[in-house]
Amino acid sequence: MQRLLFPSLRALKGRQYLPLLAPRAAPRAQCDCIRRPLRPGQYGTISEVALQSGRGTVSLPSKAAERVVGRWLLVCSGTVAGAVILGGVTRLTESGLSMVDWHLIKEMKPPTSQEEWEAEFQRYQQFPEFKILNHDMTLTEFKFIWYMEYSHRMWGRLVGLVYILPAAYFWRKGWLSRGMKGRVLALCGLVCFQGLLGWYMVKSGLEEKSDSHDIPRVSQYRLAAHLGSALVLYCASLWTSLSLLLPPHKLPETHQLLQLRRFAHGTAGLVFLTALSGAFVAGLDAGLVYNSFPKMGESWIPEDLFTFSPILRNVFENPTMVQFDHRILGITSVTAITVLYFLSRRIPLPRRTKMAAVTLLALAYTQVGLGISTLLMYVPTPLAATHQSGSLALLTGTLWLMNELRRVPK
Numbered sequence: 001m002q003r004l005l006f007p008s009l010r011a012l013k014g015r016q017y018l019p020l021l022a023p024r025a026a027p028r029a030q031c032d033c034i035r036r037p038l039r040p041g042q043y044g045t046i047s048e049v050a051l052q053s054g055r056g057t058v059s060l061p062s063k064a065a066e067r068v069v070g071r072w073l074l075v076c077s078g079t080v081a082g083a084v085i086l087g088g089v090t091r092l093t094e095s096g097l098s099m100v101d102w103h104l105i106k107e108m109k110p111p112t113s114q115e116e117w118e119a120e121f122q123r124y125q126q127f128p129e130f131k132i133l134n135h136d137m138t139l140t141e142f143k144f145i146w147y148m149e150y151s152h153r154m155w156g157r158l159v160g161l162v163y164i165l166p167a168a169y170f171w172r173k174g175w176l177s178r179g180m181k182g183r184v185l186a187l188c189g190l191v192c193f194q195g196l197l198g199w200y201m202v203k204s205g206l207e208e209k210s211d212s213h214d215i216p217r218v219s220q221y222r223l224a225a226h227l228g229s230a231l232v233l234y235c236a237s238l239w240t241s242l243s244l245l246l247p248p249h250k251l252p253e254t255h256q257l258l259q260l261r262r263f264a265h266g267t268a269g270l271v272f273l274t275a276l277s278g279a280f281v282a283g284l285d286a287g288l289v290y291n292s293f294p295k296m297g298e299s300w301i302p303e304d305l306f307t308f309s310p311i312l313r314n315v316f317e318n319p320t321m322v323q324f325d326h327r328i329l330g331i332t333s334v335t336a337i338t339v340l341y342f343l344s345r346r347i348p349l350p351r352r353t354k355m356a357a358v359t360l361l362a363l364a365y366t367q368v369g370l371g372i373s374t375l376l377m378y379v380p381t382p383l384a385a386t387h388q389s390g391s392l393a394l395l396t397g398t399l400w401l402m403n404e405l406r407r408v409p410k
Contacts, residue, residue, distance in 0.1 A: 133216060224276060296324065334364045
């Protein structure tokens, strides 16, 4: 009976269920006489993989994992877009200097009692913006600008959580390839840097300037750095997401296609530079200098373009020059996008790529219309916020088209 229930290993030799218990053998060599030993950690069956180190889970297939990571990064880029838009509204409502300190956890709880609000208002009254600009502000008005800045900061923390928590989960599950791990680390690091850069920007508007009685505002250089890093984070997240989610096209490589791809890259850089120049326009209130179009006042080229010395200062500190540069960059961008569209019509492209080119063209002319309207109407907040959001939409369109062309295999 014992032999029937527990046969010896010798008796099991040669039976077909033996491979479930023994390591998988390497393929026979041509001499049919040598078996290669398995490498350390190599197993012959799925059961052995599941039992190794006590783990009973199997990773997702690479394509499924790519789709999950791609959708996550698409959500991440959406949250960054929300932060950029909310930051623009915060700037337009002059709310960015209402919170005069920064604490990662402590400031997450807003004032609740009348005493707490009055204490917060008193702290704000000690800084230049209240003394010079808002000296007659009431507590109710202060609550509005405080909640605007508070919303922007809380949204920034949400962005950090959306990046860092899923990244840690995907890393632990093994759903990130080696190259993707480096990208995800860079994106999470950029999120943290963005938060620190935001406070560094706000500090510039809280400093007392004894030699100036101008309206307190943050440094346009730090504002541009803050916006620029947010745009880099947005572009990197969206680009990676599209690369993971969009299926590749199969088109023959031609000289025309190579030219189109290079021109698309240059156009994307131009659109990015135009959006970045908008930070200098916002930081210096340059949209209120000349509210006419196409001329600036009575002339095409205003006389006060080079009032500062040295000359290079005018590019970044002279409101007239800053608005002039933004106009030129905007006109150049829409011209480049128009040329890019007509170049794309000369090449047989997939339907989705053609749709990206048409969408980009429509976004470009919509953005130009919004910009001109904002200028002529003396920068009303709703229209100006829409114009700022349009720059992000235009940048999205260029990335989409560029990604479509990149995914044509070489």
